[in-house]
Amino acid sequence: MQLVTGTLLHCLPKSPVQLEHSPETTLLIDDHGRIEAKGSLADLQKQHPKAPVIDYKDRLLVPGFLDTHIHFPQMDMIGAMAPSLLPWLEKYTFPTEMGFRGRSDLMLKAAHQFVDELLANGTTLACVYSSSNHDVTDLLFEVFAQRGLRGIIGKTSMNRHAPAPLLVPLADDISQQKALLQRWHGFDQRLALALTPRFAPSCTPDLMHALGELHAEYPDTYIQTHYAENVGELLWIKELFPEARDYLEVYESFQLLGPRTILAHGIHVEEDAMQRLAQTQTIISHCPTSNLFLGSGLFAWRKMEEHGVPIVLGTDVGAGTSFSLWQTMNEAYKVAALRGTPLQPVDLLAAATWKAAQALGLTDVGSLEVGYQADFQVINIRARPLLERRVKSASSAAEVLAALIHLADDRCVESVWVNGKQLRSS
Ligand SMILES: [Zn+2]
Structure with a gap:
């Protein structure tokens, strides 16, 4: 068991797909690398006092x-x-x-x-x-x-x-x-x-x-x-x-x-x-x-x-x-715009995460909901001052995501987890 805290930004696994932006949220990850619960650090710590805590503070947790x-x-x-x-x-x-x-x-x-x-x-x-x-x-x-x-x-x-x-x-x-x-x-x-x-x-x-x-x-x-x-x-x-x-x-x-x-x-x-x-x-x-x-x-x-x-x-x-899938999403946005059929930020994130997993028959991958695999990336927007500035002026979760789609890149990826294990940290 371990507890990982940050700001979640991911697609809720439902149709039509929905974006969730949830600051100061903790994931309880079980020994099989799955998200067992989601909530406040204080509550989850009370139930699992021995679980180690990794606090990513205001970093974003985005599905891999x-x-x-x-x-x-x-x-x-x-x-x-x-x-x-x-x-x-x-x-x-x-x-x-x-x-x-x-x-x-x-x-x-x-x-x-x-x-x-x-x-x-x-x-x-x-x-x-x-x-x-x-x-x-x-x-x-x-x-x-x-x-x-x-x-x-x-x-x-x-x-x-x-x-x-x-x-x-x-x-x-x-x-x-x-x-x-x-x-x-x-x-x-x-x-x-x-x-x-x-x-x-x-x-x-x-x-x-x-x-x-x-x-x-x-x-x-x-x-x-x-x-x-x-x-x-x-x-x-x-x-x-x-x-x-x-x-x-x-x-x-x-x-x-x-x-x-x-x-x-x-x-x-x-x-x-x-x-x-x-x-x-x-x-x-x-x-x-x-x-x-x-x-x-x-x-x-x-x-x-x-x-x-x-x-x-x-x-x-x-x-x-x-x-970079961020770069891929932003070019997909421009291609659709050129066809006169623009896409929403959530369409793009879903196609890079939850919907992709669904299409491949992986029913527990691509979202940060309970029951899903703890596969995520830790994004530090401060790694790109322009991105940080742009996110600060965003007025909705969709705008935060749009800023990431157009400005985030590998400089912002601080850590990557698959199946509850950290595979990379910068
Ligand atoms: Zn090819």
Whole structure:
């Protein structure tokens, strides 16, 4: 048992989602890392006089972020400029990913640095694409297990349309997926395997079929892939799959959609496909810093939402330019504004925390309510004097949150907790 005090700022787990801003509030965290009670320090101390107290005073306690789309190898190529997705993949991404193979001190250091960056930015769960290499993916899982944050991690499957060193033949890919599945899927409550066909052009139909079958055999694995990011990609899909009525049907036909599938981007999508996404409760990970960087397009948040598609947020490093979900939220705000359909601060926080967890089937993550996991970040607004000044002039909880969305960054993250344990303190 321990007591942690601060100012809570989080989404209450209800629909429609509600923001709670609650100063001088104490969380009682039980020995399983769960929030057992919430209230005043004096009251909780009376009931649990022996529990140690950590008093963060006026610091904000915000749920840890869920980054639902990020590429481990691509941290080495943030800001690699190219005219659009396909030339960017060829010129920078594939050569970078070729270096991410095997077990070595270099790869171990890279995995730790990747985790350092996630935690520095308040991310407590990440959906990660490793490279197509088994050993480096295994190593990444190991580092996540050791460091204690949550990870839905996948070895990227690709068997065509990339340089030979990145391609893994179907039979090898499936046996490597099975090895990762046996070792890491559900290793503890924090880790899960995502089957990760890079995107349809990188995988032959029989590879996608085999991955769909593997998911049917192990239905609690996740699936993650890219979808309808870029106009050039759409034309290529038409060439490769002339029989499919649209891009979504390619994934549909291999049983790759459903409530455990995360499709990154989903920008160029017809209403009919939005309906099918909603029917299958397939999750769309909106990655605005990436979409703006590659000029991919402006995501139709409100329209997707009206259809009932679950929307979550991803940084998509390294086409994405930041590990920060604050930065991701503020770019998502601007993208929606450009479409003439502005978002509220609570919509953005929910998509980075509680709604993301709900979409992923994690019913006790993403809020600071009783019964939830004690996964949170401690935010010190004084780390940025401009943010402190702006927060002081805010007249509501929504305005405080808006100030954070537009001004907070890794300088403000003082500490990060997952499952009741402090994983990082600055
Ligand atoms: Zn991506």
